[in-house]
Amino acid sequence: MNTQNIFVVGLNDFNRARLSRLRGAEHYNFLGVIEPAEVYDTEIFPIEAMVERAGTTLAAFDGHIDAIVGYMDFPVSTMLPLLCERFHTRTPSLESLLKCEHKYWSRLVQREVIGNYIPRFTAFDPFDDDALTVIGQAGLYFPFFIKPIKSSGSRLGFRIDSPEDFTAAIAQLREQIGLISAPFNFILDQAEVPDEVRAVDGGFCMAEEIIGGWQCTVEGYVHEGQVNPYGIVDSLRYPRVLSFLCYHYPSRLPEPIQAKMCELTTTVMRHIGFDNAAFNVEFFWDEVQNRIWLLEINTRISQSHCDLFEKVDGVSHQQVTVDLALGRRPDMPHRAGEFPVAGKFFYRVFFTDAIVSAVPNDAALAALCDDFPGTMIELQTVPGQRLSELPEQDSYSYALAYIWMGADSSDALEENYRRLAERLNFEFTDVAG
Known part of the structure; x- marks a missing residue:
């Protein structure tokens, strides 16, 4: 079998060791694209520049590109469809990926087929001074949970038990949500998105009924x-x-x-x-x-x-x-x-x-x-x-x-x-x- 070249976005030594133990790994050449520190050790994601630099690296490769993969959430997950499409490697469509990662769009499509298994939800603008009223009009009352439309891990997610909790959480969201909203909006601009979803961009948040267990x-x-x-x-x-x-x-x-x-x-x-x-x-x-x-x-x-x-x-x-x-x-x-x-x-x-x-x-x-x-x-x-x-x-x-x-x-x-x-x-x- 010929060696197959597999590019891994943000490949670090920890994952390289794991990959070397996969079945068939002796036939794979794992190569990094985008330095690990740019996706692991930061909360600042200049995603447009990252996609461009990754594209330049891949285009300069003197060999066949068999696959482009990643194991990280944002921004890696959303970069992959753009890079894979450009270099003709396998990938899900950007739209299907966003139906999972855009939390409001994801809830909308989930409601179409498994509505009894999702909580009540609504989107809101954290910069709207009447956001708490908007949430109440959607039938959500204390306690509820809020998080950005696109987040990474549990960052900027808050349980809200009172108006005071909401005020404190909104202050943090207003200060920090731009770190995600700007790069995520760049990704949204590359996709075919329904108007209802387009109006709820990366600067918005979700409020959801508390679920647990x-x-x-x-x-x-x-x-x-x-x-x-x-x-x-x-x-x-x-x-x-x-x-x-x-x-x-x-x-x-x-x-x-x-x-x-x-x-x-x-x-x-x-x-x-x-x-x-x-x-x-x-x-x-x-x-x-x-x-x-x-x-x-x-x-x-x-x-x-x-x-x-x-x-x-x-x-x-x-x-x-x-x-x-x-x-x-x-x-x-x-x-x-x-x-x-x-x-x-x-x-x-x-x-x-x-x-x-x-x-x-x-x-x-x-x-x-x-x-x-x-x-x-x-x-x-x-x-x-x-x-x-x-x-x-x-x-x-x-x-x-x-x-x-x-x-x-x-x-x-x-x-x-x-x-x-x-x-x-x-x-x-x-x-x-």
């Missing part, structure tokens, strides 16, 4: 029009806050609930027309009411889940993205990994702000990985860094480290993490909150 993510793909969910990962949060504690695979949800989520996923993705790419859909199961809610759709695999699939199934589900980009049905094994269960844990502090004065050194991290086989630890901060300068954080805490672990059971996994976390030593000065 047991949160999970259905990972799946579409190949030649056939929707294939292949794994469900549970998302566990810290008590009484919105911050994630752990992703756990496989899911511990009841089998009938998992089956229904896969059915809903198939229905909505087929309706959207998304094709020949990976995706994931986030759900809640309200156990008390026995009700399923669709939270949101993402147009890529979750990077956070890569090691979980590798530990449990035997290969990272980056396999899915690469196979689809090369025009093949994905070749994912099932339960062929080293561990029956796996988790990604988020080691957090719940300060308003602080300066990091010390982090665990390499020797301490290596000792932890030796004591807990299969463990990987990725620090998210360095000495001297102010926590408020960390990118891609939620509105309630700061993630200082990501820890991937495998175990023989869920109980063992949780106990191992507890023991490991007790030995992670960070130090801070100028602590607020």
